[in-house]
Amino acid sequence: GRDRDRGWDRDQDRGKEQGWSKSKDKDKDEDRETRTRTGTGTQGPWFAPGRRRTLRRRAAVSVTCGHAWLAVVVPAGFLGSRVASGELTLGSGCGVTTADGDGYWLKHLLVGCGTTLELLPDSIHYSNVLHYRPLAGGPVARARPFSLPVDCYYPRTGSVSSGAIQPTWVPFGSTVAHRRRLRFALDVYDSTWSSRLHQPTYSLGELINIEASLSTDPRLSLRVFVDECVASPSTAAWLEYKVIADNGCLLDGQLGRSRFLPQRGDRFLRFQLDTFLFPNASGSQIYLRCRLKAVAEGAGSTSGKACSYDPVAAAWHSHDGANCSCCGSPAGCGGRRRRRLTGSGGKRTPSVGSTSPTGGLPVPSGA
The missing domain is CATH 2.60.40.3210 (Zona pellucida, ZP-N domain)
Incomplete structure (x- = not known):
């Protein structure tokens, strides 16, 4: 028995050289490592x-x-x-x-x-x-x-609850709270989309090229949409015609060739309007007021869409696959309650408009 015990001790010493030991020595080693890691503090x-x-x-x-x-x-x-x-x-x-x-x-x-x-x-x-x-x-x-x-x-250096933290960029929550952080624009382009027009004049039968754009921090994943557009013969006219409504349904496409074009980027959205006139108006100029909004990419909501009407298929569609079924619904998209044209949060209402010679339809660049 004594020889066996002596042999076990030798095996123990050999085991320590190989990197393992009895549980007692292991506990001591763990305690020593813990003290080294924590020092005198609690963390x-x-x-x-x-x-x-x-x-x-x-x-x-x-x-x-x-x-x-x-x-x-x-x-x-x-x-x-x-x-x-x-x-x-x-x-x-x-x-x-x-x-x-x-x-x-x-x-x-x-x-x-x-x-x-x-x-x-x-x-x-x-x-x-x-x-x-x-x-x-x-x-x-x-x-x-x-x-x-x-x-x-x-x-923990990124706690948003600390007043002393000064982030290097404005978080999305702060961006929505301060509208001026989101810069919207609504511009009219020529027939080739190569240059902006400042005092355009159109004849009936022509198409008006309009681009909505958004400028903000590039690290924010936002897309620009046209929520609503209303046309009127003057800035104070009571007569109005809804061109776009229901969070992005281009209603004028049911009567003409108006349509949204495929987006060339999340920050740009282009659409074309078929020219028209107000027959009971004294002048020939048109004022177009549009409400633009920024939607988080991948939000998956019908509130952010660009839907055009296809007269051949008699159906609504979107180039990005958004759900356009509510555009043709009698109840509309979220109810057809009247909405004010003043933006709030991540929205803004740019407008375009100016005078033009008799017989033309002016839509000057705005915002």
Whole structure:
């Protein structure tokens, strides 16, 4: 019995050299590593993106915390013998992503592999576990399975509730609250769309080329739409004709050739109007007031659309596949209540209009 005990002690010493020990020594090592990581404070240290730290001194396993990912690096012979890539997993089963002669990389997204998130008073803590499960290779084992904690801490510098934070760009929520951050424009172009027209004059039978545009921070995913357009013989006339209504239905297309054109970008929307006159009006000029709005890309709502009427198919359609079924509905799109032409939030009402010679239909560039 004494020989067997002496042999067990020798195996223990050999095991420590290989990187494993009895549970008592393991607990001491974990306590020493925890004190080193936390120091005298109650929170973990800051780990800047790209900085590598060692999980355990004896294991020589390191972790790198990136902006949206973490990478665990395991040396090939960290237990004294070569480790197979299939024996290492991160969290819920994410395996090795890169392997070479020096070791193994397990690089995965912070939000994957079962990583948990904890919001601390002044930091964000991501935690996971690295698992080592040696494969069976015969009647004896050369290593024992274990698990190592993987932690990444990030400072909370982007809290929108802090008055001291000064973002480098205006968030979308603030953009909607301040209309002047969104710059809308409504311009009239010539027949080739090559130049803007400032005092255009048209004859009946011609098409009017109009472009609505939006200018704002390029990092905001917004699309411009024409919510409504109303034509009148003067700025104060009581006589009105709805050209576009119901959040983007070009109603004039049911009587003429008016239509929306395919968008050449999220910030531009072009449409054509068939010229017309008010027969009971004293003059020949037309004032066109349009309400433009910005809609978040991918909103999937019928409130943001550009629908034209196809007289051949007797149906409404949109070039971007938007739902135009409400354009032909008797109830309209969200009810046919009368709406004011003054914009609010992410909307604005540019207008175009000027005088013209008798017999022509003027639609000058505006906004």
